[in-house]
Amino acid sequence: MKISIEKKDQHYSFEAQPGEKLLYAGLKAGFPLPYECATGTCGTCRARVKEGDIEEGWPEAPGKKGLKEDRREFLLCQAYVKEDSDFNNDTCLLGVPSAIKQFREDDLTPVHHQGEVRNWERLNAEVLQFDVVLDSAIQFHAGQFFVIQAPGIEGFRAYSMVNYEHETNTLTFVLKNKKNGAFSKWAFAQANEDGETKEVSLFGPLGRATFHPDEANNLFLVAGGSGIAGLMSILRHADVSGHFDNYSATLLFGVRTVDDVFYLAELNEMVGRYPNQITVHIVFSDHQSLAGHDLDLGRLNPGFGFVHEQALATIEPNLTDTMAYLAGPPPMIDALIRPLILEAKLPANKIRYDKFG
Ligand SMILES: Cc1cc2nc3c(=O)[nH]c(=O)nc-3n(C[C@H](O)[C@H](O)[C@H](O)COP(=O)(O)OP(=O)(O)OC[C@H]3O[C@@H](n4cnc5c(N)ncnc54)[C@H](O)[C@@H]3O)c2cc1C
Ligand code: FES
Structure with a gap:
């Protein structure tokens, strides 16, 4: 079916296959339609x-x-073309509330992929890491995510890549167990089985909370729980691109308890190589100290309380040459954006975030 979208003087047309989400069809055709979670x-x-x-x-x-409803409003990321539509003759005209604009010149066009899930690894009781091996090598920007659909589960789920390579056919993800979540249950069941690979459908890369070395900034990174995923990718790209020769990174990684931490060895290794450039704080919301807990943070600093409060206590006023990347629960991100703009005087276009809602 031919889909046309208009906004003031902007007019775009693309084709959507029956059953294909309209957002994915439009993005795949190269049109930067508005979205966040997809x-x-x-x-x-x-x-x-x-x-x-x-x-x-x-x-x-x-x-x-x-x-x-009376204005026939709907979500582009959920809607699709009716199965019985006449592919050659039916058309549909849609309107969107905000302008359709490209983010950067090097925006990557997302496409559909099939992939095989491999290498399940349990990082703690509630967190899994896994790889998806795609049918071909792709590029993605550090900080981006893919949406993944598992067999027999309705709808796609968003997961951010942890790894970074300029071009790769392997995407590494980290998954925090969502209680009673369909994909989470499927993933934990797969991880407990004996290494059988499973095929999943994916669409991506997606997302604009991306790192680009040419933007020449210090990095201020705040993660809540599995929000660390995309920030690990950003640190890895910054590392291999030589970014830390000139710029620094401060990461605050919020977890509830000592049982919830992961990636400590990877973060320690990175701080070990860049002791003057990278500072990492592991912030525990359910502890007041680490006394009595058997946890060695090595080169990482402990913090206590909510990660957004610690982040605001850490950040300097009137920040310049800094890009903030925030990833995690929506309340954490909402609590940070206003103070970052009003108190740290960070321009809104220097705050990039993914709300894991
Ligand atoms: C940009 C982004 C990046 C993220 N990155 C990560 C990450 O790296 N690691 C991580 O652990 N979490 C991440 N999340 C959160 C993660 O996507 C959710 O925890 C995950 O969707 C939970 O899926 P579930 O099936 O276990 O839970 P469920 O409660 O079963 O499903 C939750 C989600 O599945 C989709 N869904 C459910 N039912 C339907 C349906 N009938 N039709 C269509 N869609 C449906 C919706 O998106 C819904 O919000 C990210 C979220 C976003 C938005
Ligand atoms: S992008 Fe469609 S609801 Fe978030």
């Missing part, structure tokens, strides 16, 4: 049917809150 939770991809018919997809999507 999985139905944030509402950023709100659009309106002006002419024609679409299938709206997941009825309970949290991102649908506030959509105006």
Whole structure:
């Protein structure tokens, strides 16, 4: 089916296959449509049917809150073309509320992939690491994510890459168990089985909380739980691109207890190589001290309380030459954005984030 999208003087047309999410079809065609989570939770991809018919997809999507049914509003990341639409003759005209604009000149066009899941590794009781080996090598920007669909589970889930290579067919992900979550249950069940590889569908790379060495900034990184995933990728790209020859990084990694930490060896190794450039704080929200706990943080600094409070206590006023990357639960990110702008005087375009909502 031909989909046309218009916003003031902007007009785009692309084709969507039956069953294909309209957001993915449009992005794949090279049009920078508005989105954040790409999985139905944030509402950023709100659009309106002006002419024609679409299938709206997941009825309970949290991102649908506030959509105006009488204006035929829907989510581009959930809606798809009806199975019985006449592929050659049917058309649909959509409107979007915000301008369609490219992020950077080197934006990568996301596409559909098949991949095999391998190398399950349990990082702690609630966190798994796994690889997805794609059918061909791809590029992605550090900080980006893919959406993944497991066999028999409705809908895609967003996971950020932990690794970074200029070109690779292997994506490494870290997954925090979501209680009663369908994909989480599937992943933990797979990890407990004996090494059998499973095929998954993916779409990506996606996301704009990306690191680019040419932007020449110090890095201020704040992660809540599995939000560390994309920030590890950013640190790795900064490392291999020689970024730490000229710039520094401060990372605050928030967890609840000593049982929830992971990647301590990797972070220690990196701080060991760049002791004057990289500072890492592991911030425990459920402890007041590490006394009585059997945990050696090595070169990493302990902190106590909420990670956003520690981050604000750490940051200097009137920051210059700094890019902030925030990844984790939405309340953590919401608590940081305003003070970063008002107190640290960081321009809004120097704050990049992924809300893991
Ligand atoms: C940009 C981004 C990056 C993320 N990166 C990571 C990461 O690196 N590591 C990590 O652990 N977590 C990450 N998350 C959070 C992760 O996506 C969720 O924890 C995950 O979706 C939980 O899936 P689940 O199936 O276990 O839970 P469920 O509660 O079963 O599903 C949650 C999500 O699945 C989708 N969904 C559920 N039902 C349907 C349906 N019927 N149709 C369509 N979609 C449906 C929705 O997106 C929903 O929010 C990220 C989130 C975002 C937005
Ligand atoms: S991008 Fe569609 S709801 Fe988030």
